[in-house]
Amino acid sequence: MARSAAQAKDAGPVLLSIGQVLAKLTPEHPELTPSKLRFLEEQGLVSPARTPSGYRKFSAGDLERLKLVLSMQRDHYLPLKVIRDYLADLDAGLRPLLPGGSARPSRPNMLSTGRRFTRDELLREAGATPQLLAEAVSASFIQASDLFGEDALQMLAALVALAGRGIEPRHLRTVRAAVERELGLIESAVAPLAHRRDASGRAKTADTAQEIARQLDTVRRTLLQSGLDRLAP
Template sequence: MSIGAVLAFLRDDFPEVTISKIRFLEAEGLVEPQRTPSGYRKFSPSDVERLAYVLRMQRDHYLPLRVIREHLDAIERGEAPPALPSAAETRRGPLEEADRELVASADASSGVRLGRAELLAAAEAGERELAEWESYGLVAPGPDGGYDGEALQVARLVAELGRYGLEPRHLRAMKAAADREIALVEQVVAPLRRHRNPQTRAHAEATARELAMLSVRLHAAMVQAGLRTCGQGLSRA
């Protein structure tokens, strides 16, 4: 099947799927379609089955790609995949969503390197939008001109906020707040990173990740509490 035929087939069960989503899952190594001599993708029935499994695990159980890959590897070995989380565990509020976004970003950043055109396709954005995001410092390419998985995650979130009318200029406060949080984390982990002991330096990275998670959760909790207070004030008025 061509990628267009795969998209048409999957959209009955997954209306949100796009060609860029399929390409991204291919870039992540979750599916490996064959290529014709002219470079066109050709998906086998097993490829389509894998894609459907990935999309189902993301939609119904909110599993990160790393975990889904472990499921697929187990199935290929003829083993039972790991147990799925319960409904209570997969019920998402703002804090759980914040955690999921951070984990997804960490998954996406593991070895992914995208060119400008690939980033635009994966984020479903245009050149003008990306140029504007870069002008506000929201997204930045690496020294080689490519973009990592975290840049892709930021681009997707900025694009999603844009659909609600929030423009890059509105997000400068978020960027400034993130820079301040980074500085706070660096104050804690910088002495550990300079240590001669490799284990201590590894501990620094683990500490940085934990502090990032706590920072995201604190931010989500504060926003949630503030919105609730605003809603209560409006209801009394």
């Protein structure tokens, strides 16, 4: 028995095949496929080892890295370029802020966006009244649910702050309409890519859509700032 344990130790770290990686990750990330896994490798987000026969072998570190990438895509809707830059900073020994967040994660593979809130917890965390939450749901700013994510918390907290200035959810319907029009622009722009049904094509479509959204956000913020500058005395 002792000899077998010593032999296992000498064999080095356990490496996983693509199938084994999928078995570990697809319960939480069902969108992951062999094609998408290869696409993430092509994009430089993970670099598995290769056997002499050319088969990919993933280490425990590769697995954690993939968990982080997939979670950042799912929970933060980040384009691959932003994720790649974030990982490069981690690899360089830095402690970058999580893109789209305000605090450093205690570990690279731990994301705060996994939190879920009951209705009462959401109201307490945001400092909101039940009436404001009902108005937010009625105006389609927050989806009705038994459990709410951090996106709902951020939205409700913003609505609380705006309500303190006399701006209620019903006043923001034009903002939502503008967002719907932007989504229409994005959908039209990525339409030439959307015909690809493979995982690589879907990933590229999603990445392109996120990049367009970021540029549209820059345009919106710049226009708002220009207007605010004109209001300044």
